[in-house]
Amino acid sequence: MKDLFTPYELKDLKLKNRVVMPPMCQYSVTDKDGIATDWHYNHYVSRAVGGTGLIIIEMTDVDPDGRITDYDLGIWSDEHIAGLARIVDACHAYGAKVGIQIAHAGRKAEDAAMPVSSSPIPFDDKSKTPRELATAEVKEMVNKFQAGVRRAVQAGFDVIELHGAHGYLIHQFHSPLTNRRTDEYGQDLTLFGKEVIAAAKREMPEGMPLIMRIS
Numbered sequence: 001m002k003d004l005f006t007p008y009e010l011k012d013l014k015l016k017n018r019v020v021m022p023p024m025c026q027y028s029v030t031d032k033d034g035i036a037t038d039w040h041y042n043h044y045v046s047r048a049v050g051g052t053g054l055i056i057i058e059m060t061d062v063d064p065d066g067r068i069t070d071y072d073l074g075i076w077s078d079e080h081i082a083g084l085a086r087i088v089d090a091c092h093a094y095g096a097k098v099g100i101q102i103a104h105a106g107r108k109a110e111d112a113a114m115p116v117s118s119s120p121i122p123f124d125d126k127s128k129t130p131r132e133l134a135t136a137e138v139k140e141m142v143n144k145f146q147a148g149v150r151r152a153v154q155a156g157f158d159v160i161e162l163h164g165a166h167g168y169l170i171h172q173f174h175s176p177l178t179n180r181r182t183d184e185y186g187q188d189l190t191l192f193g194k195e196v197i198a199a200a201k202r203e204m205p206e207g208m209p210l211i212m213r214i215s
Contacts, residue, residue, distance in 0.1 A: 008053070012207025013158055016095055017053040023101035023161065023213075025058045027071040034064065034074020036083035044087050048096035055091055056099040057084070059163055062141075062148040065112035066104035066169065075102060075148040085155040092156070099159030101213065102148045102200075104141065106130065106169030107178070118172045118179040118192075135183045138192060141169070146199035153203055160200055160208065164193055165215040 008015045028039045040057075047055050060073040060080075067074065074080050088098045107117035107130035116137070117130035133141065149160055164170040172178040173185060173192035185191050193212075200210055 010209045012205070013054075013097060013209050015053040015097055017051070019052050020054045021047050021052050021056060023056045023058045023099075023163075025068060025072060027069055029071045029073060032070040033079075034061070034067070034072065034076065035080055036073060036087060040073070040083070041087050041090065044098075045090045045094070048091035048094035052096055054097050054099060054159065056101055056159070056161055057087070057157075059101050059103045059105075059168075060084075060148070060152075062102060062104050062144040065109055065115065066106070066144075067112075068105045068108060068110055070111045075100075075151050076144065078151065081151050081155050084152070084157075088156040097158040098156075099161050099211075100152050100155075100157045101161040101163050102145060102152065103163030104145070104169040106167075106172045108167060117169065118181055118185065121178055121180070123167070132181070135185065138185050139195075142192070142195045142199050145196045146203055149200040150203040153205070153208070158208070160204060160210050162193075162196060162200060162210070162212045165213040167215075170196060171215065 005017045008018050030037055044055055060075045061067045063076050091098045107115045107123050109115040115128055115130040116133050120129055120132045122129045170193045174189050179189050
């Protein structure tokens with residue numbers, strides 16, 4: 001605790017203190033378009049005003065059907081950049097650095113008409129049975145993560161966090177409980193995650209930290 005309010009550096013990221021606000025879903029998108037609203041702006045900027053060193057914006061999804069609900073933030077379109085950049089710029093004005101958690105919910109996408117996953121195994125007996133992604137679709141999903149990271153960089157974020165935890169899509173590929181595939185992504189359960197990491201790094205400045213949330 002004695003170091004809580006001292007500076008911290010990770011690569012080119014320089015924090016004024018070690019207080020980090022982790023990503024927490026707010027389910028507050030109003031038009032189901034994934035675009036950040038005034039509510040998100042006030043929610044995050046108030047934390048910057050309060051002195052938080054690093055604010056990580058909630059799970060923000062690379063596909064409309066990759067959201068837990070239709071009220072989650074999105075980063076699958078260039079239309080999302082401006083709303084996120086507005087939040088980042090305001091937080092920067094109060095001395096906070098800002099990260100973003102980029103994700104896909106996979107089989108846990110509650111509002112998707114047909115969720116997708118590594119294998120057609122439902123989350124529970126009340127959940128929809130997901131459609132197994134074809135090998136070519138998995139590779140396209142890597143591209144969607146890469147495009148999301150590119151938009152996050154354009155919006156001015158200081159840190160990228162990939163969501164590889166909590167049973168969402170990357171985690172679904174990593175776990176033998178949810179990955180029963182026979183293709184290359186079933187032979188190496190880490191392959192999808194490794195490809196997403198490599199794709200993210202291709203879009204990020206050399207000194208920008210990349211972190212991954214794991215369970």
